[in-house]
Amino acid sequence: MEMISGGVCAPKGFKASGVHCGIRKNKSKKDLALIFSEVKGPCACVYTTNLVKGAPIAVTRENVADGYAQAVICNSGNANTCNLGGEDVAREMCALAGAELGISPSDVIVASTGVIGQPLDITPIAGSIGELVKGLKGDCRDACEAIMTTDTVPKEAAAEFTAGGKTCRIGGIAKGSGMIHPNMATMLVFVTTDAAITSEMLQKALSEDVRDSFNMVSVDGDTSTNDMVSVISNGLAGNTAIDSEGADFDEFKKALAAVTKTLCRKIAGDGEGATKLIECVVTHADTKENAVISSKAVISSSLVKAAMFGADANWGRVLCAIGYSGADVDVNRVDVSFASEKGNFEVCKDGRGVEFSEEKAKTVLGEKEIKILVDLNSGTETATAWGCDLTYEYVKINGDYRT
Amino acid sequence: MEMISGGVCAPKGFKASGVHCGIRKNKSKKDLALIFSEVKGPCACVYTTNLVKGAPIAVTRENVADGYAQAVICNSGNANTCNLGGEDVAREMCALAGAELGISPSDVIVASTGVIGQPLDITPIAGSIGELVKGLKGDCRDACEAIMTTDTVPKEAAAEFTAGGKTCRIGGIAKGSGMIHPNMATMLVFVTTDAAITSEMLQKALSEDVRDSFNMVSVDGDTSTNDMVSVISNGLAGNTAIDSEGADFDEFKKALAAVTKTLCRKIAGDGEGATKLIECVVTHADTKENAVISSKAVISSSLVKAAMFGADANWGRVLCAIGYSGADVDVNRVDVSFASEKGNFEVCKDGRGVEFSEEKAKTVLGEKEIKILVDLNSGTETATAWGCDLTYEYVKINGDYRT
Numbered sequence: 001m002e003m004i005s006g007g008v009c010a011p012k013g014f015k016a017s018g019v020h021c022g023i024r025k026n027k028s029k030k031d032l033a034l035i036f037s038e039v040k041g042p043c044a045c046v047y048t049t050n051l052v053k054g055a056p057i058a059v060t061r062e063n064v065a066d067g068y069a070q071a072v073i074c075n076s077g078n079a080n081t082c083n084l085g086g087e088d089v090a091r092e093m094c095a096l097a098g099a100e101l102g103i104s105p106s107d108v109i110v111a112s113t114g115v116i117g118q119p120l121d122i123t124p125i126a127g128s129i130g131e132l133v134k135g136l137k138g139d140c141r142d143a144c145e146a147i148m149t150t151d152t153v154p155k156e157a158a159a160e161f162t163a164g165g166k167t168c169r170i171g172g173i174a175k176g177s178g179m180i181h182p183n184m185a186t187m188l189v190f191v192t193t194d195a196a197i198t199s200e201m202l203q204k205a206l207s208e209d210v211r212d213s214f215n216m217v218s219v220d221g222d223t224s225t226n227d228m229v230s231v232i233s234n235g236l237a238g239n240t241a242i243d244s245e246g247a248d249f250d251e252f253k254k255a256l257a258a259v260t261k262t263l264c265r266k267i268a269g270d271g272e273g274a275t276k277l278i279e280c281v282v283t284h285a286d287t288k289e290n291a292v293i294s295s296k297a298v299i300s301s302s303l304v305k306a307a308m309f310g311a312d313a314n315w316g317r318v319l320c321a322i323g324y325s326g327a328d329v330d331v332n333r334v335d336v337s338f339a340s341e342k343g344n345f346e347v348c349k350d351g352r353g354v355e356f357s358e359e360k361a362k363t364v365l366g367e368k369e370i371k372i373l374v375d376l377n378s379g380t381e382t383a384t385a386w387g388c389d390l391t392y393e394y395v396k397i398n399g400d401y402r403t
Numbered sequence: 404m405e406m407i408s409g410g411v412c413a414p415k416g417f418k419a420s421g422v423h424c425g426i427r428k429n430k431s432k433k434d435l436a437l438i439f440s441e442v443k444g445p446c447a448c449v450y451t452t453n454l455v456k457g458a459p460i461a462v463t464r465e466n467v468a469d470g471y472a473q474a475v476i477c478n479s480g481n482a483n484t485c486n487l488g489g490e491d492v493a494r495e496m497c498a499l500a501g502a503e504l505g506i507s508p509s510d511v512i513v514a515s516t517g518v519i520g521q522p523l524d525i526t527p528i529a530g531s532i533g534e535l536v537k538g539l540k541g542d543c544r545d546a547c548e549a550i551m552t553t554d555t556v557p558k559e560a561a562a563e564f565t566a567g568g569k570t571c572r573i574g575g576i577a578k579g580s581g582m583i584h585p586n587m588a589t590m591l592v593f594v595t596t597d598a599a600i601t602s603e604m605l606q607k608a609l610s611e612d613v614r615d616s617f618n619m620v621s622v623d624g625d626t627s628t629n630d631m632v633s634v635i636s637n638g639l640a641g642n643t644a645i646d647s648e649g650a651d652f653d654e655f656k657k658a659l660a661a662v663t664k665t666l667c668r669k670i671a672g673d674g675e676g677a678t679k680l681i682e683c684v685v686t687h688a689d690t691k692e693n694a695v696i697s698s699k700a701v702i703s704s705s706l707v708k709a710a711m712f713g714a715d716a717n718w719g720r721v722l723c724a725i726g727y728s729g730a731d732v733d734v735n736r737v738d739v740s741f742a743s744e745k746g747n748f749e750v751c752k753d754g755r756g757v758e759f760s761e762e763k764a765k766t767v768l769g770e771k772e773i774k775i776l777v778d779l780n781s782g783t784e785t786a787t788a789w790g791c792d793l794t795y796e797y798v799k800i801n802g803d804y805r806t
Contacts (some may be wrong), residue, residue: 051726052722052754084755117718306802320519323628392798394709396795398705399709
């Protein structure tokens, strides 16, 4: 398995495009994206757990109920959520895309991100659907940009692996936390693969993967109403379809994880206002659940996040977060270290502080990617969570007047 | 029942003092507080739920196991937590106070707030215990200041009520979230009363009260290792001891709630970096639990907090927080309004946005105390939670280098 370039267009038979259709007022910002597979194939999705769900999620659920899809249409600039008639508009988006692509509207996945609580006007989408479809090409940069909100960089990843002797590819694009007024942060991830795999095994792979990937990312602890991760496969790699567990499924999962975890790091590192990616690795937990809860609590703590912004080795906040996380942990066994490309240093042993060099701490924590290593010394389970620092800029982005 | 002045010295027979003993380097900041009752009496405590607990909590638990206490000693500048020998130092603090006051060390409640992970030197405390006891007087301002860390104002409250025909008083002092390097926020609240009441009924009153008071406050979602609320009663009001439920117990609880809720508002409004107090009132919930979970999620949301800082009526974030809170809520019935002394305006009806005046929104949200009113339209239960806005200053306070 190796990482390759190309994002969602890396797998055979996938094309993408992105245009400015007019939902966003700024004409230099694309706001409508399309991903299309030459061949219809098995798909899988996971959705936000928020009880408030965007209209596109309801429509996508209906469309993928048969386990198949062939295209993704996604707009930015309006979340199509908490408004009247949102589902009709989402269905109309699928109908427009389906008609122009010559496929069934029920094979289209639809997503939206942006303003909540306002009607989404179908007019600009209808007016640009022709241009959007004509623009389909083997380069996903435009699509990647069209789903961005306050993301500062486009996010894509792809990997190549072998299944049944055939070279297969998985690629993805993602948008992280962003806002427009009034907003909420939304995470959208669209994954493609040319591997042949059944809907059931694809859903199994995705559902298992998100537990260790996107469910382990937090920018600000606010779960959006529109979060969605979808995978479409088209089988063009020519491998014997993966229809059960085994070596091929394992390879597929490894490549999927490589793509999703790369996107996780990009989403966390580009969190609103972030200057640093924070990765918390919890090892030697007695149960997976305790590892997961502990690592997420650490990267979610406002105090830990602010300390990382200040390059402050404030390990008491790490221990404190583990203590209130709800994880069943023997706090007297906990060791904590900080690490980056500039080295590592231990700050806490058996739940108590140890001496360390403040000079080394500043050097290590001055880097852009910080690891917080927590050893629970109680078992064999591990978890990794990704977050970012809390900065003045986060407050500025989210505290600004909408007007 | 009416609010009165005097804090913990409002009830008969209580005195307090506060000195700079030398734990903190800044000599203008007091760092050792004492509260003393002429008469030993029933007491009650509640403690942090963090698995990492400060040494003073272990020692206080031992000392109040018999249900009685007569004094509180509390230092700031060092949390006496996650270090070696912390419990011995906490016991020594009780021994020193007990010897100087002429009472048993086991009748002393001990608390600490400040630096975590460093040994607490008993020397400055021993050197100042004489001065501390000599300084006892019927004015709690010095004690109130001595427990402050980054609190910007001292926090006290008191109320007077009638039980069994006798005038009784309850008073309290509190410290909210503060930090020194490396820190954690700690909430400490010490309450006194001259009402006669049994240990059992006092504990019952306190345990029930904190559910609606201190457990409903969040500054940054980080539960400290040293949080503690204690109440000492001395019976000097001369009422027939409250030993069961009934009218007197109800009056006591009302007065206790008046004091604790006043302190809650002061703690939240003086949260680190805060410019505004945010109160979320959830009404018409089907269960108390759903009301509590919803209101706490709203005031804990970083996005809501940042929006309030910017006086932005970003109601989508309120709905979003309720949606991911875990409360079982019908989101299509939710109404949301914002209110302050300058009026109120509705932003969401039945889970969907309604038109409102941006001008009015800015006027209302420009105030120092903001109410977010959430009507779940599903039952009769209510909950109120208190928080504050998220500001540049919060990031600055918590992101600064410790050096």
